[in-house]
Amino acid sequence: MRIGVLTGGGDAPGLNPAIAGVVERAALDGHEILGLKRGWEALSIRENDNHIILLGPEIIREYSRLGGSKLQCSRTNPVAEDKDRTDLVKENMKKLGLDAVIAIGGEDTLGAAAVLSERGIPVVGIPKTIDRDLVGTEYTLGYDTALNVICDSAERIAHTAESHQTIFLLEVMGRHAGWLALRGGEAAFADVILIPEYSFTMDQLTSVVDERLRESERLGFEQLYKIVVVSEGAHIEGEDAVRRDSQIDEFGHYSLGGVGNYLKGLLQHEFKHTRYTALAYLQRGAPPSQKDRQIGRRFGHNAVEMIKNGDTGYMVAIKRARLTKTPLEEVRKSPSLVDVDKNYDTERLNVKIEWTDLPDES
Numbered sequence: 001m002r003i004g005v006l007t008g009g010g011d012a013p014g015l016n017p018a019i020a021g022v023v024e025r026a027a028l029d030g031h032e033i034l035g036l037k038r039g040w041e042a043l044s045i046r047e048n049d050n051h052i053i054l055l056g057p058e059i060i061r062e063y064s065r066l067g068g069s070k071l072q073c074s075r076t077n078p079v080a081e082d083k084d085r086t087d088l089v090k091e092n093m094k095k096l097g098l099d100a101v102i103a104i105g106g107e108d109t110l111g112a113a114a115v116l117s118e119r120g121i122p123v124v125g126i127p128k129t130i131d132r133d134l135v136g137t138e139y140t141l142g143y144d145t146a147l148n149v150i151c152d153s154a155e156r157i158a159h160t161a162e163s164h165q166t167i168f169l170l171e172v173m174g175r176h177a178g179w180l181a182l183r184g185g186e187a188a189f190a191d192v193i194l195i196p197e198y199s200f201t202m203d204q205l206t207s208v209v210d211e212r213l214r215e216s217e218r219l220g221f222e223q224l225y226k227i228v229v230v231s232e233g234a235h236i237e238g239e240d241a242v243r244r245d246s247q248i249d250e251f252g253h254y255s256l257g258g259v260g261n262y263l264k265g266l267l268q269h270e271f272k273h274t275r276y277t278a279l280a281y282l283q284r285g286a287p288p289s290q291k292d293r294q295i296g297r298r299f300g301h302n303a304v305e306m307i308k309n310g311d312t313g314y315m316v317a318i319k320r321a322r323l324t325k326t327p328l329e330e331v332r333k334s335p336s337l338v339d340v341d342k343n344y345d346t347e348r349l350n351v352k353i354e355w356t357d358l359p360d361e362s
């Protein structure tokens with residue numbers, strides 16, 4: 001068999017190990033893997049010679065440890081209503097002799113895969129997004145690495161915050177899902193965590209920060225700095241999320257960013273020394289963690305097995321700590337958001353910890 005593999009959407013740590021896993025499994029059975037560059041773009045244009053690369057087992061060692069995607073990414077939508085390229089995708093697959101495609105992506109790339117699959121194209125998905133907002137799987141590649149970056153950065157911020165007695169806002173990604181802020185903030189023991197799923201008022205935020213300052217005093221130690229982890233999609237009640245600019249991508253998404261800076265301006269009226277840092281792309285560009293390498297590799301193996309078994313139209317998934325598969329169609333119900341009742345303390349604006357639950361298990 002000849003199988004194409006592509007990476008679409010925003011890059012995430014774990015993409016290269018997943019590609020390495022695909023190549024490793026395919027090589028065992030003598031299948032050929034073609035790398036399709038820049039996501040769905042490779043199959044959505046006519047002159048695509050520069051987009052195609054043969055991937056043999058010699059790439060495995062290098063790909064296994066690298067962040068980003070050696071196949072590059074794009075937010076190309078081959079099934080956009082105003083520019084549908086389904087026929088061209090079919091034509092290109094025929095021209096390249098592809099029996100199936102493995103699409104590694106988030107809700108957009110896999111949403112397009114679901115539509116193409118309904119239209120008769122054999123495709124298997126591998127879930128990736130640092131946001132962990134895909135329905136149908138408990139894990140998405142990149143999430144663990146991004147959480148490690150958040151946790152490590154919060155530690156660094158705490159040193160400077162302590163030295164200057166600062167209320168420090170640390171803005172993290174996640175789009176409209178608060179998982180990164182919630183679990184990164186939990187791991188970092190953040191004093192306040194703001195997520196998109198719960199809109200707060202400025203009065204509430206101010207008094208919660210104030211309470212946390214008084215609380216340390218009450219408990220007999222002086223801690224005059226506080227760490228507020230804020231998700232880029234978090235917003236004040238009655239207001240929209242802060243947009244980074246006015247650009248909209250092929251899937252209709254605008255970019256979020258800047259809420260930390262906005263809140264800093266408002267909090268400065270109450271707290272003398274307030275500062276802000278956005279982690280932005282530092283969360284995405286890190287080398288994949290051990291978990292993202294292992295899961296990426298296994299996802300890659302499973303995707304090839306699924307194609308061999310004729311299980312196209314599915315996404316590789318993890319449910320209840322087991323590798324399984326989910327119909328691609330389900331991904332279109334994304335995003336999967338934080339359940340506020342279960343996971344968030346709306347009084348303290350922080351994570352709710354249930355002693356019987358492990359994080360992110362459902």
Ligand code: F6P
Binds near residue numbers: 129256284
């Ligand atoms: O979906 C991954 C993500 O990193 C989001 O957390 C973020 O909002 C978005 O992509 C940024 O997209 P871009 O790479 O287009 O700036």
